[in-house]
Amino acid sequence: MAxxxxxxxxxxxxxxxxxxxxxxxxxNGGAADGERAARQWSEIERDYRRTADLSRxxxxxxxxxxxxxxDAHVVxxxxxxxxxxxxxxxxxxxxxxxxxxxGLDPAWLPEGFDFAADQGASxxxxxxxxxxxxxxxxxxxxxxxxxxQNVPGxxxxxxxxxxxxxxxxxxxxxxxxxxxxxxxxxxxxxELPTTFFAGPSATADIEMTRIKGVHGxxxxxxxxxx
Amino acid sequence: MNSASSVLDPKTSPTxxxxxRATLGDTQLRKNVRHATEVIQNKRARVVGEMPDWQQLRExxxxxxxxxxxxxxxxxxxxxxxxxxxxxxxxxxxxxxxxKQIVTSLVKASGSSEVIKVKxxxxxxxxxxxxxxxxxxxxxxxxxxxxxxxxxHDQPSHIVVPALHKNRQQIREIFQREMNxxxxxxxxxxxxDAARKFLREKFLRVRTAVSGANFLIxxxxxxxxxxxxxxxxxxxxxxxxxxxxxGIDKVLPRYEDLEVMxxxxxxxxxxxxxxxYNSIWTGVHAGDGPRSFxxxxxxxxxxxxxxxxxxxxxxxxxxxxxxxxxxxxYRQTGGHAYGSVYAGPxxxxxxxxxxQLHHAQTLPYASSLCGACYEVCPVxxxxxxxxxxxxxxxxxxxxxxxxxxxxxxxxxxxxRSERRFRAAQRLGRFAETPLVRRDGNGEGWIxxxxxxxxxxxxxxxxxxxxxxxxxDWWEKRGGGGK
Numbered sequence: 001m002a003x004x005x006x007x008x009x010x011x012x013x014x015x016x017x018x019x020x021x022x023x024x025x026x027x028n029g030g031a032a033d034g035e036r037a038a039r040q041w042s043e044i045e046r047d048y049r050r051t052a053d054l055s056r057x058x059x060x061x062x063x064x065x066x067x068x069x070x071d072a073h074v075v076x077x078x079x080x081x082x083x084x085x086x087x088x089x090x091x092x093x094x095x096x097x098x099x100x101x102x103g104l105d106p107a108w109l110p111e112g113f114d115f116a117a118d119q120g121a122s123x124x125x126x127x128x129x130x131x132x133x134x135x136x137x138x139x140x141x142x143x144x145x146x147x148x149q150n151v152p153g154x155x156x157x158x159x160x161x162x163x164x165x166x167x168x169x170x171x172x173x174x175x176x177x178x179x180x181x182x183x184x185x186x187x188x189x190x191e192l193p194t195t196f197f198a199g200p201s202a203t204a205d206i207e208m209t210r211i212k213g214v215h216g217x218x219x220x221x222x223x224x225x226x
Numbered sequence: 227m228n229s230a231s232s233v234l235d236p237k238t239s240p241t242x243x244x245x246x247r248a249t250l251g252d253t254q255l256r257k258n259v260r261h262a263t264e265v266i267q268n269k270r271a272r273v274v275g276e277m278p279d280w281q282q283l284r285e286x287x288x289x290x291x292x293x294x295x296x297x298x299x300x301x302x303x304x305x306x307x308x309x310x311x312x313x314x315x316x317x318x319x320x321x322x323x324x325x326k327q328i329v330t331s332l333v334k335a336s337g338s339s340e341v342i343k344v345k346x347x348x349x350x351x352x353x354x355x356x357x358x359x360x361x362x363x364x365x366x367x368x369x370x371x372x373x374x375x376x377x378x379h380d381q382p383s384h385i386v387v388p389a390l391h392k393n394r395q396q397i398r399e400i401f402q403r404e405m406n407x408x409x410x411x412x413x414x415x416x417x418x419d420a421a422r423k424f425l426r427e428k429f430l431r432v433r434t435a436v437s438g439a440n441f442l443i444x445x446x447x448x449x450x451x452x453x454x455x456x457x458x459x460x461x462x463x464x465x466x467x468x469x470x471x472x473g474i475d476k477v478l479p480r481y482e483d484l485e486v487m488x489x490x491x492x493x494x495x496x497x498x499x500x501x502x503y504n505s506i507w508t509g510v511h512a513g514d515g516p517r518s519f520x521x522x523x524x525x526x527x528x529x530x531x532x533x534x535x536x537x538x539x540x541x542x543x544x545x546x547x548x549x550x551x552x553x554x555x556y557r558q559t560g561g562h563a564y565g566s567v568y569a570g571p572x573x574x575x576x577x578x579x580x581x582q583l584h585h586a587q588t589l590p591y592a593s594s595l596c597g598a599c600y601e602v603c604p605v606x607x608x609x610x611x612x613x614x615x616x617x618x619x620x621x622x623x624x625x626x627x628x629x630x631x632x633x634x635x636x637x638x639x640x641x642r643s644e645r646r647f648r649a650a651q652r653l654g655r656f657a658e659t660p661l662v663r664r665d666g667n668g669e670g671w672i673x674x675x676x677x678x679x680x681x682x683x684x685x686x687x688x689x690x691x692x693x694x695x696x697x698d699w700w701e702k703r704g705g706g707g708k
Contacts, residue, residue, distance in 0.1 A: 008317055009331030017318035020474065023529035024299040027538075032300035040297070041479050044289045047282040048486070066499065120513065123430045123464050143500035156514035157463040157505075161456065179500075183485040190446050190481045191312065193514050196488075196504035201456035204496060205371040205387060206394055206414040207258075208265035214370060214418050215425065216456025216503060 052177035059141045059177045060224065066144025070199020071212055072220040079225060082169070083110040086133065089167055089221050098167075099129040101159050103152020108133075108169065118159050126158060131165030132217075137194075138174040140182045144199065146170060146222065147182060149192040157193050166200075166217040171225045233353055234381045236581050239565025242588040246563040255391050259383075259560040262390035263551040269497025270548060270602070277493070286486045288606040291542035294479055295532060301444040301477045302523060308447025312509025314519045322352030325524040329354060329436060329469055330361045332520050336467035338363075338434040342425075344451065344461045345369035346438025347385050347545060348473055350567040351580075352526065354436070365436075366428050368457035370421050377404035383561030383569060386495045386547035391560050425457065435461040435516070439472035440544070441487060442521070445480040448508040449521070452491060452501040462505050468516040474523050475541040487544060490604035494546035527580045536615040540575050542605045547572075549599035549609060555592055564589060571599035575612045583616070583623055590616035629678050648697075655691050662690045 025031045064074045077085040087110035097114045135153035139146045148154045201216030306316040319325035355365045367376040371389035378400040382388030398412040441450040492501045510519050550556045550570030561569030566577040574589040590613045599609040640646045662670040670690030675683045
């Protein structure tokens with residue numbers, strides 16, 4: 001491909017590029033070929049687990065168990081009772097001022113709380129919210145991970161990052177058992193900003209002790225919608 | 227040991243045996259390292275044991291990495307094309323100096339005199355912070371361990387948990403002093419809270435961030451970073467400009483390959499089923515994250531490693547640190563003795579190769595070749611094999627007149643001939659006589675040997691040679707031993 005010669009900090013990137021590629025080709029005994037690479041890639045052995053072994057109920061139980069392990073609070077609810085469940089969770093946490101991304105289903109929002117839809121709030125404005133409520137793309141039971149992408153109802157990344165409390169709604173049909181199943185679902189939207197989270201933020205940097213809550217949300221509740 | 231004040235640079239660091247002697251004398255450090263590596267090892271064993279398909283994942287991981295290296299030029303160009311198409315800007319650097327110049331000028335162009343940083347061993351490798359500070363750019367490390375290192379004017383001693391050589395009291399002292407918090411408690415929670423407060427203001431204010439990368443995805447032009455604390459998400463999301471620096475070895479062919487790496491990496495690195503946070507983004511996304519995104523692809527002698535048929539598997543490394551936790555040498559000496567930001571078994575093979583064996587020649591010897599590193603490696607790098615290969619190269623490099631090469635050559639000649647072997651045994655029994663001391667049971671021991679051989683008797687006694695060898699005994703019985 002044609003790359004315009006670009007100079008950053010006195011470094012001619014295009015000269016460096018040519019030289020690095022030359023060195024790689026010299027080391028590999030020639031240039032790689034796209035078709036051959038594609039063929040070789042498809043021949044890579046993939047004998048690991050790529051499908052679910054467990055029943056639906058077992059998968060949900062496993063996800064709940066993993067999330068509890070990470071100190072997240074998990075409840076199940078039915079579609080018709082979402083708003084009531086949200087109200088109960090927020091009341092238990094003593095939360096009022098909640099940020100929501102654009103496109104979150106209004107039927108999920110109970111009366112009596114101060115919900116504000118994201119209009120491109122600054123980081124400092126986001127820091128003024130007690131919590132955030134979002135939907136999710138999918139969840140992985142084996143690892144206890146929930147996945148967010150930049151789509152309506154989940155929003156841009158900063159929204160689900162800065163407030164200290166995250167209430168996340170997961171539909172049971174979006175819960176998969178294994179990591180490969182999740183990647184299969186993500187593939188069509190691979191280029192969207194994507195965040196995996198497994199519990200509230202944590203660190204083990206001090207004597208390998210898991211400490212809950214550093215910079216990301218310190219409190220996490222999950223509502224599973226059956 | 228006072229490695230704290232100097233940078234871990236293989237070009238200027240003392241040799242491993244000398245540096246290790248100093249760290250072995252630091253009982254606090256050894257206690258901290260032993261505790262931390264034991265905890266991670268146990269956690270890792272537990273979560274790896276949960277996976278019925280762990281060996282299959284390792285094999286796929288190995289094949290993916292090997293395939294990537296064999297087609298590295300193709301995948302780097304594909305990554306560049308797709309990242310550029312998505313609004314990112316890709317820069318190339320032949321070495322660390324060029325990478326530092328590029329990053330410095332990009333930070334200046336962003337209009338900021340400060341940067342927030344996501345933990346990155348690649349930036350540690352090239353000592354980026356020193357260059358940025360010299361250019362008048364203030365750097366803030368945001369990973370808790372890296373913050374401890376930065377505020378303590380210390381150096382990383384582990385690739386995943388860089389401050390594992392410090393305990394809570396030591397960390398508290400650093401924070402009390404550097405954050406001006408005389409009342410700070412020593413519970414880990416207190417320390418994490420102090421870091422949260424200290425850094426949140428930086429996250430909300432600083433407009434430029436510098437990160438490393440765990441994986442670059444050729445197929446999409448995306449970048450993946452895994453982390454625990456949320457500091458990574460802050461740096462990747464809130465600033466206006468993001469500069470990601472990555473070794474050319476960090477590329478993966480396709481998005482789907484992440485499903486393998488994101489299973490292998492967290493379980494191997496921190497003993498977690500998944501990192502608390504993974505971020506994947508592609509170029510610039512309107513209204514979400516930085517408006518200006520740069521990737522610096524750095525060689526810095528990685529192509530030299532690629533050119534070595536036996537050594538190139540070193541590039542398959544995904545920087546999980548499992549080999550460090552498993553290594554009986556690292557567990558005693560800690561990381562600083564390796565004189566490089568890459569310590570432990572992976573450092574013992576990576577550092578000398580990145581130095582093209584001009585420096586760090588003692589590192590391939592910093593191993594008992596027990597193979598524990600190979601067993602835990604998630605992408606099956608045969609580290610003992612590469613260690614032996616590098617030892618061979620070091621000996622060859624020293625030329626045929628160096629004592630070790632001569633000794634090995636002589637030994638080879640002796641072992642090839644029965645006559646010479648017997649003569650050597652006789653000579654040995656004769657030569658050892660003045661050195662042998664008898665213990666209470668009349669057993670003979672040698673406590674000192676001269677010259678090169680002295681390395682053996684420095685830490686252990688050698689038994690005297692037997693009066694009669696097996697061959698002698700066999701022959702004495704006569705009739706072919708019947």
